[in-house]
Amino acid sequence: MFGLGSKDVGIDLGTANTLVFIKGKGIVLREPSVVAKNVQTGDIVAVGNDAKNMIGRTPGSIVATRPMKDGVIADFETTTKMIEYYLKEAQKASGGSWKKPNVMICVPYGITSVEQRAVIDASRHAGAKDAFTIEEPFAAAIGANLPVWEPTGSMVVDIGGGTTEVAVISLGGIVTSESIRVGGDAMDGAIITYIRKTYNLTIGERTAEQIKIEIGSAKVADKPEKMEIRGRDLLTGLPKTIEISSEEIAEALKEAITAIVDGVKKTLETTPPELSADVMERGIVLTGGGALLSNLDKVISEQTNMPVFIADDPLDCVAIGTGKALDNFDVIKKQQAR
Numbered sequence: 001m002f003g004l005g006s007k008d009v010g011i012d013l014g015t016a017n018t019l020v021f022i023k024g025k026g027i028v029l030r031e032p033s034v035v036a037k038n039v040q041t042g043d044i045v046a047v048g049n050d051a052k053n054m055i056g057r058t059p060g061s062i063v064a065t066r067p068m069k070d071g072v073i074a075d076f077e078t079t080t081k082m083i084e085y086y087l088k089e090a091q092k093a094s095g096g097s098w099k100k101p102n103v104m105i106c107v108p109y110g111i112t113s114v115e116q117r118a119v120i121d122a123s124r125h126a127g128a129k130d131a132f133t134i135e136e137p138f139a140a141a142i143g144a145n146l147p148v149w150e151p152t153g154s155m156v157v158d159i160g161g162g163t164t165e166v167a168v169i170s171l172g173g174i175v176t177s178e179s180i181r182v183g184g185d186a187m188d189g190a191i192i193t194y195i196r197k198t199y200n201l202t203i204g205e206r207t208a209e210q211i212k213i214e215i216g217s218a219k220v221a222d223k224p225e226k227m228e229i230r231g232r233d234l235l236t237g238l239p240k241t242i243e244i245s246s247e248e249i250a251e252a253l254k255e256a257i258t259a260i261v262d263g264v265k266k267t268l269e270t271t272p273p274e275l276s277a278d279v280m281e282r283g284i285v286l287t288g289g290g291a292l293l294s295n296l297d298k299v300i301s302e303q304t305n306m307p308v309f310i311a312d313d314p315l316d317c318v319a320i321g322t323g324k325a326l327d328n329f330d331v332i333k334k335q336q337a338r
């Protein structure tokens, strides 16, 4: 019933990172979802890590973009090229013979059928024999080892780059969910805005992400931290170094955190009582890179009165779940036909 070849591929096409999973091998590739393009010729200059290093550093003719920004396919042609690149890399990583693989591709929940079609077409165009989609929170829950096929409620909050997806799952299906267009990117954006407004200093996306990872938190711990950052002074136009504190960054992140917490609360409000009781017992599980934001688990727990846990390897959950779903291909296929 699960008769797929061993080289079938699962792709977590995230807004921030793309992970490729090969059945029997695990995660073979993990690169940023960035493409650098020559705007004059339309040629792809670099994909993944190489392209990310070009962000903010490209000459006029080269533009580094994130085709999956905001959780949906913003640019079909580039996304196709990107999937082509990842399948080629997967082929290299798999070694030996390579037939056209079946591809399970993870998409944000709430993606329209047109967008879903676009992802499938892009995968086929990029060399997949056949392609199916799996919804991100479902894949995240499988990857976090939640009992998704059982008649019990499991709640997952997947905090990615572009979106946060909250879902309650039972008996192999999503019972209730929320998708919020707030995730790690919005946090980075909030840090950029805060530093510009407070210090008249412009910083780039990469610096903002670094600040978030190093000293960002949903709630400041007892011992605040400090960090030196470099940017461009808006008044003089010259480079300048300032010191910022974790308290300031927590303040900057407040709005994004509130949006995430509200999404969780809203989902809980629409969860049938039996399933709420299950979630209360088992706790809410956080996945996605945003789950690593310091104290986010504590804040969600305080605001919902529910136990909250961070999944093991939160950045890998979706890819692992997508890969594991290849084992339940028929079931997923049937679900899609519904």
Ligand SMILES: Nc1ncnc2c1ncn2[C@@H]1O[C@H](COP(=O)(O)OP(=O)(O)OP(=O)(O)O)[C@@H](O)[C@H]1O
Residues within 6 Å of the ligand: 013, 014, 015, 016, 017, 018, 071, 136, 158, 159, 160, 161, 162, 163, 164, 183, 184, 185, 209, 212, 213, 216, 287, 288, 289, 290, 291, 292, 293, 294, 314, 315, 318
């Ligand atoms: N230690 C950390 N603290 C806070 N945020 C982090 C940390 N590590 C990674 N992130 C953030 O996690 C986000 C990426 O997460 P992930 O790879 O799960 O997203 P994605 O799956 O690509 O996005 P999406 O789910 O929106 O498609 C980025 O915004 C990144 O900055």
